Every structure is written in C-alpha cells, then in structure tokens.
Amino acid sequence: MTKGYLAAALGLGAAILCVAPALAQQTEFRISAGDLKQALDQFARQSGREIIYKVDDIGGVRSPGVRALVAPEDALDQILSGTGFSSRFDSSGAIAIVKTGGGDDGAARTDGGGSEIVVTASRREQLIRLVPASVSAETGRTLARRGATQLEDIVRNTPGLSNPGPGSGNKTNLTIRGVATGTDPGLKQTTVSLMFDDIPLDPGSAGLGATNLRLVDVERVEVLRGPQGTLFGSGSLSGTLRIISNKPDLTGPGASAELTGAATRGGEGSIWGNAMVNQALIPDRLAIRAVGYGFQEGGWIDNSRTGETDVNRNETLGARLAVAARLGERLSVDIMGAYQMSKDFAAGESLYAPVVGANDPYGITTSRQSLESRLESALVNLGLRYDFDALELISSSTYIRRKASLNDDAGYYTEVVGLQLGIPGLTGSTPAITTNNSDIFTQELRLVSTAAGPLQWTLGGFYLSAKADGGQWVTAPVLAPILGSGNLAALSTEGEQEELSAFGELSYTIGDRLDLTAGLRISDTTLRFDTLSSGLLFTGSPNPAVQVATVIRQSDTAYNPRFAIAFRPSEDLTLYVSAARGYRVGGPNLTAGLGGPNIPRAYSSDNLWNYELGAKGRAFDGTLRYNAAAYFIDWSNMQTSLSLNNVGHVGNAGSAHIYGAELEASIQITAQFEVGGSVSVNKAETASTVPNLTRTTGIVGITPGLRLPGSPEFQTSGFAQFNFDVAGNRAYLRASGQYVGDQYTDYDEKGTRFGDYTVADLRVGIALDRVEVIGFVNNLFDGNGKRSAMNRSTVGPIIAQPQIAYRIRPRTIGATVRVNY
Structure with a gap:
C-alpha cells in the first residue's frame, strides 16, 4: 500500500x-x-x-x-x-x-x-489554535518588543527551527525538524521556503545565499513546521517561514521611527534604524505606506594573516512602498515595491581551537582574504482581490530581480600549481568570484470559499519562470608570466526554471467539532542549464580559447497531497492528526569538472512524508496557551552536501527517518507576569545504503543508522516578562534564553562538532506616551558558542582551509528609542 x-x-x-455532536453555532x-x-x-x-x-x-x-x-x-x-x-x-x-x-x-x-493571533497558514484566516498543523506565530509588536530584526532572531524563539549555516546574514541556512544534510546549502534549494506575504523569495534557481529580509514594519511572522508542498509548493520540504508585512492603513495617518545603537565586546559599534509613514489619501479608499531602514552591524573577528580587524561587519539597506486601493465594495488593489541590499564583509569564521596568548583567543581568522558576499533583491507585486459574495478571487503577480555575488581568495590553488611546476612556495593573490543573477516572475490565482456552511475550499494555480546567469572565475596573476595566462577557472552559466502547478484543498466540518481536510498539489518543473568552462583546473590549459560546453536538462512532476483531521472536544482544545508530502527540485553541479568525472553533472529532486499528531489550545480562562506535536518523517532521495578533491557538490543519498516531538507554551501567571518557552527533541538517521558517495570529511559511503549532519537532537528556549508602572508609565523587564544541542558537519557524528551552547538576553523598556525607550544586553554571559563549523580541508599537501567555527556574537549592550505617531 x-x-x-x-x-x-x-x-x-x-x-x-x-x-x-455540535458544540457552538458558527457564523x-x-x-x-x-x-x-x-x-x-x-x-x-x-x-x-x-x-x-x-x-x-x-x-x-x-x-x-x-x-x-x-x-x-x-x-x-x-x-x-x-x-x-x-x-x-x-x-x-x-x-x-x-x-x-x-x-x-x-x-x-x-x-x-x-x-489570540490570527494566521493564514491554510491560505485563509484562522485563529492559530484552530489550525490543524504545528504553527508558531509572533506579532510585529511582540517582535519589536524583544528586539527581533532578522531571521536568526526568529530561530532563537521557535521550536524545531535552526540555522546550521556558515555565518548569519546572507549565509543563513534555515532547517526545520532536523531535515538537514550539511551546514551550507550551496546552490541547492533550501529545505525551508522563505516567503514575504505570498511571494517565494528564493526559488530553486536562485541559489548562492538566502535573502535575510529584515523584520521591519511587519504584521507578524508565521513558522509552519512540516512540509507545506500542497499550498506553498517546492522548497517547503520541511516547512515555511512567512513574513507578513503591514499593509497601508485606510483609516488615517500614522508614522513611526526607531534608532538603535550597540557596542560589542572586542568589536566595532553598531547602529541601525528605520522609519515608516502612512497616509490615507482618500479615507477608507486609498492609502500609501512607505518604509525605509538601514543596518550597520560591527564585526568582532580579526584576520591575523592580513592584519585587518573586525572584518565580519554587515551593511544592509532597504525600502518598501505600498499602495492600497478599495475600488467599490468588492475590488481591492494592492501594489508593493521593495528593495534590499545586504553585504557581509566576511562570513565571520574564526579558528576552531582557541589561540593561546591572543587578546581574543576565539576571534581570529587566518583567511588569505576575508570572504565578502552581497545579495541584492528588488521586487514588485500586484495583488488583486475580488469579492463574489460566496467566494473570493485572489491574484498575486510578482517580479523579482535578484543579484548575488561571493568574493573569496583561492590562493591554495596557486600554491598547488606552483608545486606541480617545480616552484615550491609560489604564492600570490588568487581572486575567486562567484555570481548568480536571477530574473523571477511568479503568478498565483486562488479562489477561496467565503460562504457560510460546513464545506470550505481553496483552489488555485501557480506559475514560476526564472532565468539565471552567473558563474565562477578564479584568476592567479602570478601565473601569467609563467603560463601565459592566469586563468585557473572560468565558468559561465545560463539557466532557466519553469514551474506550473495546480492545487486545491477542501475542509468539511461535521457537527461543529470535527474538521476533515484533504488537499493536493500537482507541479511540473523544468530546469535547463548551459555552461561554458575554461581554465587550467577545468581543461588542463590556461588558454581561455580551450573551452568545454555542457548542457543540463531536468524535468519532474510532483504530486503532493495533504490530509488532516481536527477534533475539538471543547472551544479551548484542538486535537489533530495529519499526513503531508513536500518536495524540492533538483539542479546542476556547475563545477563538476573541477573534481573529476565522479562528480555528477546534476542531482535529482527529493521528497518526504510527514506524519503528525498534535494538540493545541488554552486553559485557565486563556492564561495558558500551548502547542504540542509528535511526528515521523520519511525522507526519500535526500539531497546532501558532498566533497571530492576539495570540490563541494550535491548528490542524492538515499533515505532517512526522523522522529521527534516539540512543545511551546506560555502562561500569564498574573496580569503583570508572563513566562513561556519551547522545547524540541529530534532523532534523524539514514535508512539506506549508498556506497559511492564521498562525504565532506573524505569518508566514502553511507549506511543505515547514521545521524544526519547539521541536525540538532535537542533545542529549548524560554522567557519571562514582568510588566509594571513607573510614575504612571508602562514598563517591562524581559529575560530570555536559548540552548542548542550539539551537531556535526558530517554523518555519524563525524567531522567537526558545533552547537551545544547557551545564550541569554536581557531587555528593559518604558513607554512614555508615544516614545518608548529600551535598553538591552544580548549574550549576557558573553558565551562563545559555535553556531556552525567547517572541516579542515586540503588540496594535495596544501591546507586550503583550517578547521573553523562560526560563533555567536559576543556580549552586546545597546539602547533603542522608538517613536509612534
């Protein structure tokens, strides 16, 4: 069966x-x-x-x-x-x-x-405790109150969500429920779909980093755990993170501004701020909302090889403009344009082992040149909504221009070539530049039932067309006088991705207590990549005229159903069971020629089934809220990060089984005092044998029972907040903390260990009429926990990379001033 x-x-x-039998009459x-x-x-x-x-x-x-x-x-x-x-x-x-x-x-x-929070996890508005799925949500006001400004801040407060990525910012690698096979996603699609409103930000062809969209002027953030392939498509393999923006307010004017300054122990200072202006041009009919923000976050890692200090700083600039129009009683038109540029001046790596005698034994890197990455995204969206009394027609049309670049130094290749030429000790700057630029168009149409009755449904279609170009260029000027050219590697690529999907979901309520839900998404995806490579490492000749052309074609049809049963024995309790399938598209290994013929030119799509049992609700007159779930995941043909001859690539590594449970809860002990927290436990292991894969540590083969890399077995977080008055003004004190269990860069707890750290934060604030002043200490106890790591690697006798770690930011003390009009 x-x-x-x-x-x-x-x-x-x-x-x-x-x-x-019936519980209460619905209206x-x-x-x-x-x-x-x-x-x-x-x-x-x-x-x-x-x-x-x-x-x-x-x-x-x-x-x-x-x-x-x-x-x-x-x-x-x-x-x-x-x-x-x-x-x-x-x-x-x-x-x-x-x-x-x-x-x-x-x-x-x-x-x-x-x-309670209202979410749209099922593409229709529902109270979060009524959704038959594991969903976490926070309002924009709560996010601002706890100082959340980026994806990493969501990770620290959500059960089952983690980031084993090498660095934060543009190198964020979101994973949910341990669905991970490495620390760096590379060019493959991530396992968590990142969405802004109804817009997928990083589809399959848009690799080389994740859009670390800043959390400025947002209505709420939703984290949907478990595959969401039925309603949200590819990339929602293990879940979806949705950022819902504040829309223009049609009722009147409004404005806000915020400024934050902070100092990091042993590093540069940081400053960031944002501003919002809302104006109802025609009350209840036409309004405009403009948002702008800038972040300059200081670094704290020193490069002992180049002499640079605080190399891992970040700069982010962004703006958003939205127009909302209500044309009569039935038609709504929303237009939104957004832009963000984020530049990481270094990934933030430091030596894994502490350096004896150094001023900061944990904050040193020896990179030949500090890695720099830049990710620039611009998008325009047109949203239409028409009310047909018994149903609504919703249209979302989006164009995205995405430009990503990564600058590094591959000097180890120059040293290896020097040895082969009989010139030991040959060194010199060897710039390595990787780019990926994408033009992405998406169109979604949905019909959503709105009539009263036990049957509710959603039907829709989705189209995506993405064109990408980029490549990688490695140049060693010191070799030009010897070989006639310093061209070590030159790879240019052009690609296209096209996806056409139809989806639908039906929900039927029996006796106002039992909801039966079934849905299906059918997706047809086609990928095409044309590459042209030259250079000494690709062809054996530095002559740019000696070239190799490769054509990669891939197509896939995916069927992703979802089934759920929700039972409400009372208004305060929802019990549910569900089964859902998610998938992720395949793709090319663009640099396969660097590692020899054993690196495949392409890898296939993967998919998983998630079986879940959950309970959510409230008790004691709503003062206690909880959300609990237990799950089993059957992952097939999983994509995994591999390495051969120090060339990273992606392959398919058979199947895996993941068992786990998660719980989040909060309780309002008194009108002034609230506590809450979350915990997740997880066991993720391989379930098949794949003998010929060379893993990131050089170990060959995968057998059943190996722990998955980048998958924490235990995570927990908690907070306590006390609200009080100071001279008639509202004030609060909030303490929070997070523990992340140990993880490894390779299967079977091999490779480099990271995780196993605790971080605590403290915030205090007071609201003075329209002004709020907040003081904070992040990483209160100044821990040096390793969020991610990478193995030591060599090219021949040359050390390409020492063993490194990516650590949490040292103790940071700052203040925020927020003004609302």
Missing part, C-alpha cells in the same frame, strides 16, 4: 471514530481590517451581541478584522488580536471591551483575556 493510500485510510478511519463574519470601533460595531450587528466600550479608549486603535466562519467568541478574539484590548462579560451579560491587564501592548500571544 502506498503512503498516500495509507494516509487516506487513516484519515477515513479516524473520521468515522471521531464524529461528535460567517465579514469585518474588514481598520478602525477598532467600526469593527466592534459591525460585530455587534452580525452577532446580535451587546458590546460595551469606552470610545475614548479605543479611538485610533486598528483591528485586523475577521473574515471567517467561526463562533462569535472566536470572531471577537480575532477582532481584538494585537490591539491591547480583551473582552469579558459584565454583570448585565453584555460583552465589555477592556484594556489588557498590565498594559503590555506587545503580549498579543497571551494577554489573559482571550486575544
């Missing part, structure tokens, strides 16, 4: 066993985002409930609205989400709207009054 039939049989059996609510007073008035009319509030209290507050078939209590939860208000029954039986206890505007996750 196939996995798909097995999942369907399990779903049908559970459905027969779990049918139960279709259609309340648009906007002024909270208007939203509450509409809720009163649509629900027939009496609402009591103070107009002066809620004036100027914005509500996310609600558009869903839910119970009235859940609809009110959504309307109040993130507003700083909650609901309770007064003595007359009416619903009173009151300020959240303690005045903590940022605690939308748990405020003691029932307010």
Whole structure:
C-alpha cells in the first residue's frame, strides 16, 4: 500500500471514530481590517451581541478584522488580536471591551483575556489554535518588543527551527525538524521556503545565499513546521517561514521611527534604524505606506594573516512602498515595491581551537582574504482581490530581480600549481568570484470559499519562470608570466526554471467539532542549464580559447497531497492528526569538472512524508496557551552536501527517518507576569545504503543508522516578562534564553562538532506616551558558542582551509528609542 493510500485510510478511519455532536453555532463574519470601533460595531450587528466600550479608549486603535466562519467568541478574539484590548462579560451579560491587564501592548500571544493571533497558514484566516498543523506565530509588536530584526532572531524563539549555516546574514541556512544534510546549502534549494506575504523569495534557481529580509514594519511572522508542498509548493520540504508585512492603513495617518545603537565586546559599534509613514489619501479608499531602514552591524573577528580587524561587519539597506486601493465594495488593489541590499564583509569564521596568548583567543581568522558576499533583491507585486459574495478571487503577480555575488581568495590553488611546476612556495593573490543573477516572475490565482456552511475550499494555480546567469572565475596573476595566462577557472552559466502547478484543498466540518481536510498539489518543473568552462583546473590549459560546453536538462512532476483531521472536544482544545508530502527540485553541479568525472553533472529532486499528531489550545480562562506535536518523517532521495578533491557538490543519498516531538507554551501567571518557552527533541538517521558517495570529511559511503549532519537532537528556549508602572508609565523587564544541542558537519557524528551552547538576553523598556525607550544586553554571559563549523580541508599537501567555527556574537549592550505617531 502506498503512503498516500495509507494516509487516506487513516484519515477515513479516524473520521468515522471521531464524529461528535455540535458544540457552538458558527457564523460567517465579514469585518474588514481598520478602525477598532467600526469593527466592534459591525460585530455587534452580525452577532446580535451587546458590546460595551469606552470610545475614548479605543479611538485610533486598528483591528485586523475577521473574515471567517467561526463562533462569535472566536470572531471577537480575532477582532481584538494585537490591539491591547480583551473582552469579558459584565454583570448585565453584555460583552465589555477592556484594556489588557498590565498594559503590555506587545503580549498579543497571551494577554489573559482571550486575544489570540490570527494566521493564514491554510491560505485563509484562522485563529492559530484552530489550525490543524504545528504553527508558531509572533506579532510585529511582540517582535519589536524583544528586539527581533532578522531571521536568526526568529530561530532563537521557535521550536524545531535552526540555522546550521556558515555565518548569519546572507549565509543563513534555515532547517526545520532536523531535515538537514550539511551546514551550507550551496546552490541547492533550501529545505525551508522563505516567503514575504505570498511571494517565494528564493526559488530553486536562485541559489548562492538566502535573502535575510529584515523584520521591519511587519504584521507578524508565521513558522509552519512540516512540509507545506500542497499550498506553498517546492522548497517547503520541511516547512515555511512567512513574513507578513503591514499593509497601508485606510483609516488615517500614522508614522513611526526607531534608532538603535550597540557596542560589542572586542568589536566595532553598531547602529541601525528605520522609519515608516502612512497616509490615507482618500479615507477608507486609498492609502500609501512607505518604509525605509538601514543596518550597520560591527564585526568582532580579526584576520591575523592580513592584519585587518573586525572584518565580519554587515551593511544592509532597504525600502518598501505600498499602495492600497478599495475600488467599490468588492475590488481591492494592492501594489508593493521593495528593495534590499545586504553585504557581509566576511562570513565571520574564526579558528576552531582557541589561540593561546591572543587578546581574543576565539576571534581570529587566518583567511588569505576575508570572504565578502552581497545579495541584492528588488521586487514588485500586484495583488488583486475580488469579492463574489460566496467566494473570493485572489491574484498575486510578482517580479523579482535578484543579484548575488561571493568574493573569496583561492590562493591554495596557486600554491598547488606552483608545486606541480617545480616552484615550491609560489604564492600570490588568487581572486575567486562567484555570481548568480536571477530574473523571477511568479503568478498565483486562488479562489477561496467565503460562504457560510460546513464545506470550505481553496483552489488555485501557480506559475514560476526564472532565468539565471552567473558563474565562477578564479584568476592567479602570478601565473601569467609563467603560463601565459592566469586563468585557473572560468565558468559561465545560463539557466532557466519553469514551474506550473495546480492545487486545491477542501475542509468539511461535521457537527461543529470535527474538521476533515484533504488537499493536493500537482507541479511540473523544468530546469535547463548551459555552461561554458575554461581554465587550467577545468581543461588542463590556461588558454581561455580551450573551452568545454555542457548542457543540463531536468524535468519532474510532483504530486503532493495533504490530509488532516481536527477534533475539538471543547472551544479551548484542538486535537489533530495529519499526513503531508513536500518536495524540492533538483539542479546542476556547475563545477563538476573541477573534481573529476565522479562528480555528477546534476542531482535529482527529493521528497518526504510527514506524519503528525498534535494538540493545541488554552486553559485557565486563556492564561495558558500551548502547542504540542509528535511526528515521523520519511525522507526519500535526500539531497546532501558532498566533497571530492576539495570540490563541494550535491548528490542524492538515499533515505532517512526522523522522529521527534516539540512543545511551546506560555502562561500569564498574573496580569503583570508572563513566562513561556519551547522545547524540541529530534532523532534523524539514514535508512539506506549508498556506497559511492564521498562525504565532506573524505569518508566514502553511507549506511543505515547514521545521524544526519547539521541536525540538532535537542533545542529549548524560554522567557519571562514582568510588566509594571513607573510614575504612571508602562514598563517591562524581559529575560530570555536559548540552548542548542550539539551537531556535526558530517554523518555519524563525524567531522567537526558545533552547537551545544547557551545564550541569554536581557531587555528593559518604558513607554512614555508615544516614545518608548529600551535598553538591552544580548549574550549576557558573553558565551562563545559555535553556531556552525567547517572541516579542515586540503588540496594535495596544501591546507586550503583550517578547521573553523562560526560563533555567536559576543556580549552586546545597546539602547533603542522608538517613536509612534
């Protein structure tokens, strides 16, 4: 019996066993985002409930609205989400709207009054506790409150999410639930799809780094654990991270600004800031929102070979402009343009072993030249939404121009060539430049049911067309007088990726307690790469006229179903089981000629099935929130990072099994005091034999039972926040910490060990009318934990790279001033 039939049989059996009587009458609510007073008035009319509030209290507050078939209590939860208000029954039986206890505007996750985050993980708005999947979400206000500005900050607070990538910034390598086979994704598609609103930022052909989109003026961030191939397509192999931006506010003007300065122990200072302006040009009809930001983060690693200090600094600049128009009562038009340029002046690597006698024994690199990477992205999106009463038509059209470059020094090749020519000790600058530029167009159309009733559905189509060009050039000027040319390697490539998908998902509710969900996505993907290579390392001749041409063609059709059953024994508890399939496209090994004939020209797609059992809900009048899940993952034809003759490449390494569990919870102990945390445990091992693969350590072959590289077996995080008043002003103190278990760069706990570290942060803030002042200490105890690492490597007798580690930033002390209008 196939996995798909097995999942369907399990779903049908559970459905027969779990049918139960009705719980509460659901109502279709259609309340648009906007002024909270208007939203509450509409809720009163649509629900027939009496609402009591103070107009002066809620004036100027914005509500996310609600558009869903839910119970009235859940609809009110959504309307109040993130507003700083909650609901309770007064003595007359009416619903009173009151300020959240303690005045903590940022605690939308748990405020003691029932307010919860609304997510769109299923492509429709739902309370997070009703989604039959493992989802974490944080509002933009909560992210700002804890100082989250980039992807690494999301990793530190989300169970099952990790980053074994070599460095942060442009070298981030997001993984979920241990679905990893190395520290550096290279040019292959990552296992976690990164999305901005409905836009996939890094499709398969857009390699050479991850878009480290800064978290500025965002509504929320959602992390969907488990494969999301049915609704979100390729690259969602182990999950999806969605950044949802704040949209223009049609109700009135608004503005905010923020400035942060920080000092890092043993390194340069840092400064960053952002500003936002919103203006309703025609109230309730036309609005514009502009955002700009800049980050200059100082380095702390010194290069002992070149004499440079603090080489691993980062510069990021970005801007976003959005226009929202409501043309009548049915048609909405949203236009958004965004740009970001991020430059890592070095990856941040340091020697793995401490250097005796050095001022900073953990902050030294010996690179011949500090690696530099630059990633520049510009995008334009047109969103259309039309209301047909019983359904909505949603269109999203996007163009992305993505330019990536990586500059390094390959001086070890010059030394090896010198030995072969009988010139020992031959050295010289050997620039190695790698580029990848992409033009990406995506179009998605969705029809979403909105009518009241037990059957809800989503149908859609997706098209992607990506054209890429780039290559790698390695030049040794010192060899030009000897060989007539310093051309060691010159590789140029042109590629295309085209994907056409159709998807749909149906959900049927029985007795208001049982939801049965089934979905399917069919995707057809075609890849084409044409390469032209020359140079001594490729052809044996430095003459640029001696060339080798290669044509790579690859096509694949993927079927990705999803099944889920959710049972709600009460309004405060959701139990679910699910089975889902995800996939990732294949691709070329562009530098195969450097390592000899045993490196394949291309690698195939891989896929996995995720079987999951979960529970989520709230207790004690909503003061306790929790989300728990246990899962089994069956990964087939997994793509893995390999190395042959010091040439990194990708191959397919058979199958793997992953078992794990995760839990996140928070509790509002009092109106002023909240604690929370998360924990994930994971066991990821190979399940088949592949005898001829040369791993990154030089060990040949894979057998069953080997632990996967870059896969932590244990992670945990926690926080405690105390809210209080100072002279009538709201203030808070927040402490948080994270532990990451040990990991390895190769299978079977071979290679270089990293992880096994703890980091703690402390923040204190006070809100003075429209101004908020925050002080913080990151890495409070000044740990030197290794976030990632790379093995020692050689080319012949020459050391190409010593054993290195990528460490967490040393203790950093800073302050933020935030102003809201």
